[in-house]
Amino acid sequence: MYMLKRTLASSIKYAALLLGAFVALLPIVVILFASLKTKAEYAATSPLTPPVNWLNWANYAKAFVNGNMLTGFVNTAFILLISIIGATLTGSMIAYILNRFKFKGKSLMLGAFLLATLIPGVTTQVSTFQIINKLELFNTPWAAILLYLGTDIIAVYIFLQFLDSIAVALDESAMLDGASYLTIYWRIILPLLKPAIVTVIIIKGVNIYNDFYTPFLYMPKTSLQVISTALFKFKGPYGSQWEVISAGIIIAIIPTLIAFLSLQKYIYNGFAQGSVK
């Protein structure tokens, strides 16, 4: 009786998992199928039918070239790189002084960063837009970079939390050796923050790569399009050419898939940590 119950429970478990995996994968798999079909084949077959030729790259070439996806990748990479370096530096710098020093206005500063977490970015776009405009940054990559840096309070939090676990005794012994505060930050704190930096890079990286409205609103110029906006442009001219759009979708997902497969462990940790503010 007990055995039977166990078996039944475990069959339900695996059925649920398989169903979950099926629902998660099916929408993506059919896109992969469509991306490898020729125009005639796409028109004649059902979405669930696999392509005849698994090595038909014609749609990929078309999507990549006509969709200007290379520009998208270059711009995304540039913005990603500068924003991540910037967020790591500014975030760790402010966290360092807030965690290690006592000074006037410190609790005010801490409070200001805390309060800012209450303001969701989407709500203030209307007036943020005017500021970017006044700074003459509209239609430059710096609009996105500054916004990604300026709204990055999560990074500050992750660093603050992590700094608590780095012993102050380390700073003190370095000071006995005559190290300056700058040296302590650069040589001791920053290297020890490595796990926190990885977390910040992952969360930030995923957010920036997937962000749509910042580039869409602030950098409409074609030469500045990122992956999200480049893909969004497929909506007009390729409206019915789903085999080409599908190839574009897969091209946009591939970097995420590669990053996920190679960094799995860190990504899981990063997301679990980033959510517990």
Place this chain on the structure above:
Amino acid sequence: MFKFSNLSYSKQRLAIIVAFSFIPLALLVTFAYLPVINMFKYSFSDWNGYSKRLEYVGFENYIKIFTDPEYFSVFKVSLYYFVATFVQMGLALYFATILSFQTWFKNVFKGILFFPSLMNGVAIGFIFLFFFKPDGTLDTLLQALGLGSYIKLWLGNPEIINISLAGTSIWRYMGFNFIVFLGAISSISSDLYEASDMDGANRWHQFRYIILPSIKRILQLNLILAISGAISAFDIPYIMTGGSNGSKTFVIQTIDVAFKYSKVGLASAMAVILLLIVIVVTLLQRLLIRGEED
């Protein structure tokens, strides 16, 4: 030659506090506080975004939002996303619980369930346009299962469009909740399970009396965040439908009013309302959690 390390520690301290806080603070003020202050200011005006003069109109914008059904009806759309969050959370909790115990291909399932939440929003929008379009994935699947009579215009029918879109939102965000719950559950000491095993507890008992109380805080946090999440839904409906057929959400409405119709004043008032809702909800959540700790 000047060397930073030759300064006394007290001078260094001052220098480093100023130098290290200058850029982060400048960014914080410019991109977090200034927009909020301006937004309040604009919300009492009829500014169009480019004219030189700001004409103040008092509470006119706010009155319009709460009385004109065109502006108020978007809150109804939020309800769909709000309800969807409960489904999403339930699924996430279920999968997190069963994958916390011994399971074959555990990591494969974990990866597959989590991956959608890492994907590009525009890509997801397109994937689901294909999924819901006539003769698309869903229709073909229903056909194959002999359920062809249930086929509907998933994105063309105002009655069901928000259900389709909220479903997409579940698909997209479930994995994120799942991984957070999984992390929380994995921090529960295994001694507790062993002890309860000896007392003859089954899986349901373990879930009810060990797992649920241990992750209560994070569960509450996620549920309350769901309210602001539901009101600020944007990407998926904007990319997929542009807000047509009655799928306009509050944020789409705000962006349209501001950038398409150049009514920055009115849009700011909408944004202020959204901000106030989010702040109230967040404060509520912090209070609840604090109450829990006492």
